[in-house]
Amino acid sequence: MELTNQANVKAGLEGAGLGIKASLMLFLLLTLLAYKRRDKSALPGPSWLLGLGPILSYCRFLWTGIGTASNYYNERYGDMTRVWIQGEETLILSKASAVYYVLKSSKYIARFASKSGLRCIGMEEQGIIFNSNIPRWKKVRTYFAKALTGPALQRTVGVCVSATNKHLDVLCDLTDSSGHVDVLNLLRCIVVDISNRLFLRIPLNEKELLLKIHKYFDTWQTVLIQPDIFFRLDWICRKHQQSARELQEEMGSLVEQKRQMINAMEKLDETDFATELIFAQDHGELSLDDVRQCVLEMVIAAPDTLSISLFFILVLLKQNPAVEQRVVQEIQSVLGVQEVDTADLHKLTVMESFIKESLRFHPVVDFIMRRALEDDCIEGYRVAKGTNIILNTGRMHKKEFFPKPNEFNLENFDANVPSCFFQPFGCGPRACVGKHIAMVMMKAILVTLLSQYTVCPQPGCTVSTIPQTNNLSQQPVEENSQSLTMRFIPRTSLSQHDTAHPVQEQ
Secondary structure (H helix, E strand, O other): OHHHHHHHHHHHHHHHHHHHHHHHHHHHHHHHHHHHHHHHOOOOOOOOHHHHHHHHHHHHHHHHOHHHHHHHHHHHHOOEEEEEEOOEEEEEEOOHHHHHHHHHOHHHOEOOOOHHHHHHHOOOOOOOOOOOOHHHHHHHHHHHHHHHOOHHHHHHHHHHHHHHHHHHHOHHHHEOOOOOEOHHHHHHHHHHHHHHHHHHOOOOOHHHHHHHHHHHHHHHHHHOOOOHHHHHOHHHHHHHHHHHHHHHHHHHHHHHHHHHHHHHOOOOOOOOHHHHHHHHHHOOOOOHHHHHHHHHHHHHHHHHHHHHHHHHHHHHHHHOHHHHHHHHHHHHHHHOOOOOOHHHHHHOHHHHHHHHHHHHHOOOOOOEEEEOOOOEEEOOEEEOOOOEEEEOHHHHOOOOOOOOOOOOOHHHHOOOOOHHHOOOOOOHHHOOOOHHHHHHHHHHHHHHHHOOEEEEEOOOOOOOOOOEEEOOOEEEOOOOHHHHOEEEEEHHHOOHHHHOOOOOOO
C-alpha cells in the first residue's frame, strides 16, 4: 500500500511538472508572438499585451467616444499612431501631409464601421454618408451633388433669409419666462425648415421631426462601432432599433406624400432632390429603400451638424466682442438696411474669416473615418488593405501652419491658408458633397440673425465650460438645457458702444 501511495505521489508530481512546463512553454510562445507582432509595427501605439492591448484600446473608443479617444492616443503617442477597433488595426493621423494624402487618394474612399450598426440605422450600402459599396455610393452621390450645387445653391441665400426671419418672428415660442431663448432648438428649426424648402418641399411638423432626428442621431453615435454581441442583447439595443425605425418610417411617409403631390400636379415646373430620387426609382435606377435613406441623410445632415456649429459660433462671438464689432460693422457697411443676397456673400470677408476660424478652433466634426481599399504606404509606413484610418483634423488644425493655433484669432486667416492645413469638410473624391452650400447657409443665417439681434449666453458659458461629448461629433450635453439658453437683444435697443462689449447677465 505504501509503495502504491509513493507511486501515485511521484506520478502526481511528474504530471504537475509537465503542466508547469507546458504553461511556461505557452507563456514563452505568447511572449514571442507579442514581440514579433510589436516588431512588425513601425508606428507607435499601445502595446499588444498578449491580446489585452486591442481590447483595452477598443474599450476606450466605446467608453469615451471616437473623437475623445483619437485625441487621447495622438497626444500620448504622436501625430501618427496605431490602435485597434473591433480587433482591426486602426491608424490615427493628425499630421497634415498624411491627412491630405489620404483625403486626396482614391485608395481611401471607403469608410469603416460596424456592419451590424450600419444595418441598424439603414446606412449599410445605402445613402451617401457611410456607404462603402463604392459603385452604389458613386451612383447616389450624383443626386446629392446635383441638389447641392447649381440652381439649388443659387436659391439657398433667399431660402435661408426667409426661413430665419420666419422663426425670428415667432421667437417668443422658444423663449422662457426669464427671457432666455432655447437657441439649439431655434437653430435646428431654422435649418430643417431650410432643408425642407430646398430638397423636399412638403408640409412638415418640424418639432416632431426634430425629436425623431435627435433620437436617430443618438442611436447612430451609439451603434457605429459596437461589437456584434451588442445587437444580440435585445434588452440593450431595442430602444436604438426603435429610434432608427421611427425616423426611417417617417421618411418613408414623407416620400410617399411627395410622390402623391407629384402625381397630382398637371405640370412640373422644376424638380428638387426628392423628386429626382422618386423619378430614379420609377425608372428602376434606385430602390424604395435607397430613396428613403437618401432623403433621411439629406434631412438629418443640417440639424445635428450645421445647427451645432452655428451654436458654438454664437458662443465664440460673445467670447470675442472685438470680433463681433467687426462682423456687425461689415454687415452694416455691405448691406445697410437691405437683406443679404447671393451677390453680397463674397464681400463679407470678415464673416468668412470668422466662420473659418470658428470651424478651426472648435469644429463640431473633428475627425474623418476611412478604410484602405488596397495596400499602400503613408509617410514611409506600410498600410495593409482593410486598415482603418481616422483623420484627426481637429487636432491637425491646432498643430501646424497657423500663427496662433491655440487662440481664437482671425489673424489665423489673414493670409491664404493652403488646403492641406485646413480641412473642415475634407477634400478629394470623398469630400463632403455639401461643403459649399453649408458655408452659404451659415453666412446667410448669421447675417440675418446678427443684423437684428445680439445674443447673450448664460454667465460663464464658453466653448470650454460647456459640457460636451465627442463621439461621432462634438455635441453639447443637453441634460441641463437651461445652461445653453441665450437672451436675444434687438440691436435697435443697443448703442454702438454696447455692440462692442459682451452683454453680461446680472
